[in-house]
């Protein structure tokens with residue numbers, strides 16, 4: 001049994017990004033893996049302050065808040081799914097804080113994320129989700145991680161609450177992403 005952690009970067013805990021992540025997690029759970037959905041969106045955001053503290057206190061960000069909690073969960077997970085709604089064609093600040101701060105902490109903690117699986121998903125009304133997914137993938141790629149694909153990019157065309165469930169192709173893409181995470185987990189065992 002492997003651990004699959006999904007992080008919702010939307011402040012709407014019951015929104016489209018959360019529903020997308022739940023589709024991926026449901027497939028992983030059905031295959032027998034342990035799952036967790038972490039609600040990052042809405043938490044107070046503090047960015048990296050470039051203090052270098054993660055180089056002295058290994059495994060910890062000097063700004064001691066929820067990012068240290070999520071870092072521990074990420075360090076223990078075998079697969080990490082980062083989800084963000086598209087905000088002005090970009091990530092939410094909560095996901096950016098996760099990327100910048102856990103990224104530095106992990107690199108100074110013997111590349112803790114090395115060879116974990118990473119996948120990014122983005123909810124979007126109309127445009128900009130590819131940029132969100134690219135930003136998430138850049139984080140995975142520089143951290144020595146392995147990215148599974150799906151039948152489309154990891155996005156869903158949805159604006160209001162519940163619209164993801166009307167996007168059949170988006171739902172299929174999330175389901176296939178879940179299947180590919182499971183497939184990779186088994187191959188990497």
Ligand SMILES: Cc1cc2nc3c(=O)[nH]c(=O)nc-3n(C[C@H](O)[C@H](O)[C@H](O)COP(=O)(O)O)c2cc1C
Nearest residue numbers: 010015016017085086087088089125126127158159
């Ligand atoms: C501040 C803000 C900025 C947004 N910017 C974009 C955008 O650039 N492109 C777009 O298509 N939708 C944009 N949206 C719409 C959201 O991406 C969309 O409603 C998404 O489904 C929200 O996901 P959630 O339900 O997980 O919160 C924006 C919404 C907000 C609140």
